Amino acid sequence: MEKQAISNQTLKRLPIYLNYLKALPQDSAVNISATTIAEGLRLNEVQVRKDLASVSSGGRPRVGYAKGHLIHDLERFLGYDDATSAILVGAGNLGKALLSYHGFAQRGLNIVAAFDERVCEEGIEIDGKQVLPMAKLEEMLARMKILIGIITVPDYAAQQVCDRLVAGGVRAIWNFAPTHLTVPEKVLLQNESMVSSLAVLSKRLSEQLDQEEE
Amino acid sequence: MEKQAISNQTLKRLPIYLNYLKALPQDSAVNISATTIAEGLRLNEVQVRKDLASVSSGGRPRVGYAKGHLIHDLERFLGYDDATSAILVGAGNLGKALLSYHGFAQRGLNIVAAFDERVCEEGIEIDGKQVLPMAKLEEMLARMKILIGIITVPDYAAQQVCDRLVAGGVRAIWNFAPTHLTVPEKVLLQNESMVSSLAVLSKRLSEQLDQEEE
């Protein structure tokens, strides 16, 4: 029954379409065309159509897509209606930022609790979320069905934390530490490398500046 | 003289190679092969060789690359030795996290100052960096040659901040707000969309879980 798996690139664009649609004024038209979306987001219109085709089938020639339906289909496809539980390890600045970002909850990610080496036995609260000492990690993993582990510890601690999460049954790791992690095959690993992004940004910028000098 | 522009994908991997090489133990061999790197990072060895070929030319059959040279070539290529000035707007949790991440300085990004609506006239300091009120943004942009603007404000404020940065002469925008920004053609825009990453992670995870049920 394998439905054709969606490409990573398309998947990354879907939340962007969703944001765009949701940000449209309340009183805008009921229908919207791929052409309009593409213009708004500076994308190719065929790409938009193809992307949307993989989550919805409501497009009508000359009319476009029903905005409401499209939003619904996107949210549904992206799993925004049923939340996945996650825990976060490393309540430093970045960890705190992720903990207090309310957008995740709206997008199907429920960060149940955080863990940090530096907090006391009873734990503390950040933005209404419990931050517990590392010693309690295994207990929490055993008690709740946590599927996703978010790693925001310094790089030297990341692999060890990762191993503990995996041992506790986590099925996916979202790694913000700037280091490579090793996980068993059945565990999904997603690296969020700002350092990689920076490399792209600064290289492209310097290319552009060089070009101007010529 | 157009030297073949490097691909985005390769560019993203270069800092990863660099991290890997730098994390090797001091007493490890002087030379390292693409094969070894590929194994360590779970990449294809041909890909590693091709990537490295675009920044270095020191590979020797049966020997590999001289670690020191390779590190040097990577750093040089990535521009880690001459810093680019940046300012950051939005000193919330995420902004603070980026401000206090020392890795950027080592990677050629010099965050000169930050700006935030909520700070007083004289500003405050975070991790040794000045955070000034928004009113002083234009003055700073005029005074220093700031090339990169980092946006970590809430989405509703992002476009306006972006426009002020562009008007002030910034040449590249690194956008962490989960919204689409419009910039003039000559300005580089790089979106850091955690929401996109989350979409990939959670979709792949649910695919995997579904598969197990069959």
Add this chain to the structure above:
DNA sequence: TTAATATCGATACAATAATACCGATATTGA
């Protein structure tokens, strides 16, 4: 000295992703 082998770099091939093109169709307005 010579055979075996690890590794490089180049070229060829395959997979993925983006874009162009085109016929079909719903709407608008003559």
Add this chain to the structure above:
DNA sequence: TCAATATCGGTATTATTGTATCGATATTAA
């Protein structure tokens, strides 16, 4: 009613990215 047109969705083409293969070469060890 019918022509003009915007838009869809499918197919074809092109571009980008990743992987396999192979000859050349440096090192090791017989």
